[in-house]
Amino acid sequence: MGSPTNRLERLLTRRNAWSVILVVATLSMGAVFALRDLRVDYDFEKFFPNDDPELDRYHGFRARFGHDNDLLLFGIERTPSVFDPGLLTQVDTLAARLARLPRVTQVLSPTRLNEPRITPLGVFEVPYLRFWNDTLLSLDSARIWNDPRIKDYFFADDARAMLVVLNTEPNLSKAKCDTLLAQVKATLADCGMADTRMVGRIVGQDHYIDTMVREMVLFLSCSILLLAVFLWIGFRSRLGVVVPIAVVGLAILWQVALMALLGKPIGILTMLLPTILFVVGMSDVVHLLECYLDELRTGSTPVRALAHTYGEVGFPTFLTALTSAIGFATLGTANIPPLQEFGLYTAVGVLLTFALTFSLLPALLVLTPPRHLLPKSIHRSPWSHRMPAFFSWTIRHRRRILVAFVGVVALGTWGITRIKVNNYLLEDLPANDPVKQGFVWFEDTFGGARPFELEITLTDSSRTVWDLDVLRRIERVQHYVDTAYGVRGTLSPVTIMYALNKASNGGDRAYYQLPADSAQCARLAARMRLLGPVATGGLVSADGRYARMTGRMHDEGGHRHKQKNAALQAHIDADGPSPIRMRQTGMGYLIDRNNETLSTQLVRGMGLAVVLTALIMLWFFRDWRMVLVALIPNLVPLVLIGGVMGFLAIDLKVSTAIIFSIAFGIAEDDTIHMLAALRHHLRQGRTPAYALKRTYLRTGKAVTVTSLMLLSGFVSLILSDFASVYYLGVLITLTLAFAFVAELLLLPTLVMTLMRK
Known part of the structure; x- marks a missing residue:
């Protein structure tokens, strides 16, 4: 049968390479053809849970x-x-x-x-x-x-x-x-x-969709440019730049084509999919290339070096793809179709990138002479003289590093207690945006542009909203809504009856009130019914058992509206037993409520991703200490970024809650590569200290390159005009930066602390 390396060598032939390229080219041509049906869509109501x-x-x-x-x-x-x-x-x-x-x-x-x-x-x-x-x-x-x-x-x-x-x-x-x-x-x-x-x-x-299309092209272009710069710094050759970009670029093409074939449009979240896939997919490609080039530096033949690379790094690369896919897929725990689709299709895209990394990439490397891939540094990596010095410094100061990270966790935990769940209707748009400026003008000029809706239901089938005692109850609530709640331009059955009473008294302003007795009220209601639906203005149902109180108000944020809603409901309940039930509804109310529940669901989804990743790590390493070493360096940055959100008053909402699952799934990749290399060296009989050094000097180089590329890819999102995308870029970039520091400082410290033997 032969060793796994020998079996891989027999597969790595030029004939097989050309066959793979032919299949990939055919599928890619079909994907390009499928892009004809790609649509762009933006619909607020899709963000409401169906159940x-x-x-x-x-x-x-x-x-x-x-x-x-x-x-x-x-x-x-x-x-x-x-x-x-x-x-x-x-x-x-x-x-x-x-x-x-x-x-x-x-x-x-x-x-x-x-x-x-x-x-x-x-x-x-x-x-x-x-x-x-x-x-x-x-x-x-x-x-x-x-x-x-x-x-x-x-x-x-x-x-x-x-x-x-x-x-x-x-x-x-x-x-x-x-x-x-x-x-x-x-x-x-x-x-x-x-x-x-x-x-x-x-x-x-119209404005959102035009901006989405423009920014999708901008983000992808910036990511390609920045990653190309880092690939050039890392590999110093044209093919060292072109090959990784081609592999990941085709994965993006396939993913977007799959969405087009399934009739799924590009939305506010899925517009980020090409950029995220490009950045995340590049990580595994760089790890494989770094390992391949290191094998070449030892004097191995190209095919032998490639077989060794996939034999050593192949399974850890699969684990990184799996954990990243899990991180994105847990977004599906939120019962919101756009989030479910974003999580699902990004997870599928990660697995497609893995498939091309294990098919197209080796095919291209088989056909590419090593001297063309890395002519200037085939014998020496630009990171070779930096990593040993950094490793020595880390080991000497490991106790201080551990104390410093404990302090960081304490500070981050304090900051997390300051976070509040909040959202605004047009918070995505910058202050200088013409649509945002128009919204603000309407708010300032007309006392608000946010809709207010109160549903009024008669629980007693023998009554209608036109009964005087019912109208008086509605009137008391309306007075509270106008004065304490801050609604402007309120319309309700009460305002209809006010107008009818005034009209029946020659238009005298003094009669703009409810009738004095039930008999007069009944006569006006009968007269109103003769006038038909025009008189009710869409405020009362034909049978008189359902009505609405509507108006507009300033958008003070979901956090403040929740407090005002509770006070309003308390005022309604304080009126005692009633034949009517009043409950808020409407688009603005649902957006606030949905944001609060979604944020909680997304944080729980991140917890599920942590649990699943821990189980995978336990199965792979068979050592609970490895599980701790794998999780802690990636959980600490999440605590720290939560603290940053709290201290900088960045509200928890859907757009900021999803960064925890995304960042955890991405950051875990480098940890898996580091620990898989450590496991490989330990199985060769090396001591933990020496195995850690070998891991740090070899795999640490790839971790450094991929981390810098991840940072450069996500930092492009800060160019967005959408506040949600801007914060997504800022917070994920900061989280990955913290994770990179933890990878190089905290992980070796934990290994030396927990695995002395």
């Missing part, structure tokens, strides 16, 4: 009252006042033309709203704004300022800005959103209002 009962409740709420995020807000400014006949004429023309656009369901503009007047002769409607008459316009503006329902919803407090609200068909595709947005912009230009401010889902989606 969440709150999401199910929101879907029922949305089915009754419509979507709370399929709209566009237009902010129109004029100094000293928007109550200008010429401007209002433009706004009215704009509203009329927008309403005629395809896929637009409704346009709300103060210029096209009427105030009902209920008289013994019937219901009459008076326009809120008779902008064609200067005298009447002055009276109408004063009348609006005495009507909180219209004034708070459509106008700024200083009367220098007004709102027009456009509702679209629900669940529009990316293509339909792009078409509608182009039509809206053209309409604004035709009406002479091209500088009008806009916020809404289709504006944000």
Whole structure:
């Protein structure tokens, strides 16, 4: 049968090499062809868990009252006042033309709203704004300022800005959103209002996707450039740069093509997949090349050196691919489709990189003369004179190193206690981003742009929201929402009844309140039902058993909103037994709730990755001391980065929680290579001290090169305009930097402490 090395040598022939290259080339051509169907998508709602009962409740709420995020807000400014006949004429023309656009369901503009007047002769409607008459316009503006329902919803407090609200068909595709947005912009230009401010889902989606595509190309290009620099420093040859990049680049091509074949679009998370795969996949390639070149320096023939390399490093390389894949796959423990897909496809990509590293890479090395791969340093590595001195320093100061790391862990633990779970709706965008600036302008001008939704359900089937005692309960909650909670432009069944009572009393502002008795309330409710759904404005269901309280508010962050939600619920509960149930819902509420639960799930997923990795290490090394040596140098950086987050007030959210699983899976690779080499030398009968020295001087060189490349690859993410990607780049880079230091300082110290014999 022969030794494993001899069997590998028999496989490493030029004929087999050409066969592998032919198969890889064929598959790669098919992958290029599959890229035709690649799509880019960005949908907030995909980040909600499918099995969440709150999401199910929101879907029922949305089915009754419509979507709370399929709209566009237009902010129109004029100094000293928007109550200008010429401007209002433009706004009215704009509203009329927008309403005629395809896929637009409704346009709300103060210029096209009427105030009902209920008289013994019937219901009459008076326009809120008779902008064609200067005298009447002055009276109408004063009348609006005495009507909180219209004034708070459509106008700024200083009367220098007004709102027009456009509702679209629900669940529009990316293509339909792009078409509608182009039509809206053209309409604004035709009406002479091209500088009008806009916020809404289709504006944000268009901006996000354009930025995602641009940044995906930027990150991958920067990673390739930086890694090429480090490959040149490490190998000093053109082929030493081209071969690793070609191997990993093809793995990325295959992975993205697989997503295209399965109909999976590129999203906010999967756009990072090419960069992450390129950086992570390069680690194993460099380890194998370093080992191969070291074998060549001993005088082995190329085929013999290659067989020795794969015989010695092959299984540890498989373990590194497996543990990295596990680190990414544990993201699937979060029941969120985009995170599950990101974890799954990145794990598959890591395994594809491993497959090409064990097929295409040896084929290329068999066909490449060693002098072409590393002509300048075949006899001497640039790291040869640095590693011995560093190893000696580490061994001499191992006690101080151990004490220093204990102090670091204590400091990091203290910092972790300062972390809070928090998120903002548009936190991803920088302050100078036009979409972010538009959102902030709407917040400042109109008292908020974050939607507020409260679901009102009658638990007594014999009652409706139009019963006076029910309305009074809703009124008390609405007063709290307006004053203590900070909602602006609140609409509810109460505001409808206010308006009906006012309309039935000749429009007198003094009657903008609930009727004094149940009989009058019942008469107004009956009159309102005759007016049909238009009168309820999508606030009350047809049977009167379901209603909503809606408005807008400042985005103060999920942490603050959680506190305010608890206070609101306490206020509702304090009202005593009630025939109605009031619970918050809506997109903003779900985003806050989802971020909190997801962050916890992701941290638990990282714990699962640690447990699985520990079991793999125990199976491979058969020594609990090796398990400790494998885990501690990679857990300490996670504690330290948690401390950094706490001291720098970096909130825990989905984008920062995933770095723990990713960083652990990546950092563990170098540890496995180090300990596998240590195990190899110990099995050859060497003492722990000598085995550690051999490991440090040989494998430590590859660890140094791969760590520097990992850092250079992830640091490119700090160029992102998305805050989540920026923090991902910063925190993973810092974590890997800490892990690199722990690898060279703490790991040898632990080996000398735990494995003296």
